[in-house]
Amino acid sequence: MYRSHTCGDLRVAHNNQEVTLSGWVQGVRDKGFMIYIDLRDRYGITQLYFDEESTPKDIIEKAQKLGREFVIQVKGTVVERSSKNPKIPTGDIEVLVSELNILNNAMVPPFTIEDKTDGGEDIRMKYRYLDIRRNPVKNNLIFRHKVAMEVRKFLSDEGFIEVETPYLIKSTPEGARDFVVPSRMNEGQFYALPQSPQTFKQLLMVGGMDKYFQIVKCFRDEDLRADRQPEFTQIDCEMAFVDQEDILNVFEHLTKHLLKEIKGVTIDNFPRMTYDDAMRKYGNDKPDIRFGMEFGELNEVAQHKEFGVFNDAELVVGIAVPSAASYTRKELDALVNWVKRPQVGAKGMVYAKYNEDGTFKSTVDKFYDQDDLANWAKATGAKPGDLICVLSGDANKTRAQLSALRMDLAERLELRNPNEFAPLWVIDFPLLELDEETGHYHAMHHPFTSPKPGQLELLDSDPGAVKANAYDLVLNGNEIGGGSIRIHNKDMQATMFKHLGFTPEEAKAQFGFLMDAFQYGAPPHGGLAFGLDRLVSILGGQETIRDFIAFPKNNSGRDVMIDAPAFIDDDQLKELSLKLDLKK
Known part of the structure; x- marks a missing residue:
């Protein structure tokens, strides 16, 4: 041996x-x-x-x-x-x-196989099999295994059945771009890799499986942003004969179970917040509630003077940064320059120091007196020693900009403790989202999401006001899961497709199999999918999912270790009835 x-x-x-x-x-x-x-x-x-x-x-x-x-x-x-x-x-x-x-024997490795290595990220990704020997990476993969096993144990104990669904499916026009796979035996035709098992898990509910789950690979051919992968793993779940409350209860218990078993942390409070409140208070739909800095809207207390920047704005909004009134001019200038970066897009920032002696000093003292600034402090919840940061402009853009500033300041002030966990349900999302470029509506979640009870009739008169029977689970400022109660009626699904711009013929061609299934006794059903990669990274005290994936892609979607994607030879192209015309 x-x-x-x-x-x-x-x-x-x-x-x-x-x-x-x-x-x-x-x-x-x-x-x-x-x-x-x-x-x-x-x-x-x-x-x-x-x-x-x-x-x-x-x-x-x-x-x-x-x-x-x-x-x-x-x-x-x-x-x-x-x-x-x-x-x-x-x-x-x-x-x-x-x-x-x-x-x-072994060649001398290109970097030291130690906890603190001298290898940069690019070289370590090229030699990922060596990087896995290092304790941080090895332990992350073992940690991921423990989380997945606890998920399987919990769901199995709750009566869920793990069922595998196909990887070679049909391309659909909804969501991100599909990865497509040519079929050699069916000339000119293509499979798609699933962005999620959505329709299959609904069909399993029609099939009477009642409670389904799967830890499954999903694929999206989208422009990559930081910490996104073209292939990712979901904990995919669906339940029959349930309403929203049933689903929230089950997956609250799953989250509590994971925090207790994996981290030794007991969480009792799962607050709920509507989408509208999340956007108003935090400027995004996945707020980190481990710290304060809630938005304070200042239109009523800032637009009555001669400061045109505020008077012309749709929204004037600020946050109180704790204990930051001591910032130097250099530090404050750096903050202003930070929000003016193209990635944030603000034209500038107004700030006011709330001094320990109760007085105020601002960049707009010419326009606002001490009473005015005291009203700003009241609206933002500022206390002596705090700094009030104010942005203004178009409402949606300004909220997004202030949200980015809030998160950056929280990092600088070390308010995002990775060992503290603050879950949050965000509910009552809009059913539809208006594309400002095309003027058309599209589904905020997906076209199978049911509207809230009693709101279906609003689709004709005011589609933007319809709320979805949908919910997201947020943990420490990251969306770790989301789902909805599904449409289970053929006529309602047809109505939804109509409002999304599908002709009856297009709806039948793309989703006829699902609508046909609804005619054979589809139960009320709904579900949720966790992002396993994101969930594991947050439980592991990090927010970089790549560190918890055995063989990740880089920010360009490439596997630099095996050099993929890659060209295939002419014989393979011919077999697949494909031609490539790459003009050099």
């Missing part, structure tokens, strides 16, 4: 035992009369030593040829160390080697 124990097993209780270990050489220290080697595997590190007085000469010579990341097997005796290492679990012992087998 290659090993009797792992490199993380041995303790003082194993003293004087003969053992066999296998692993990678972490480091070699040749003291002349003594050679020390740190041997590493997934489970830990064990120190080996070779003593010229007791180790055979040929074994010593072999050990002197070892380099970092050589794969070796050793046999030897466990010895209690005289100089112990409290930093590792095996630090009380070492192994006196009597036999050494080199299982494989």
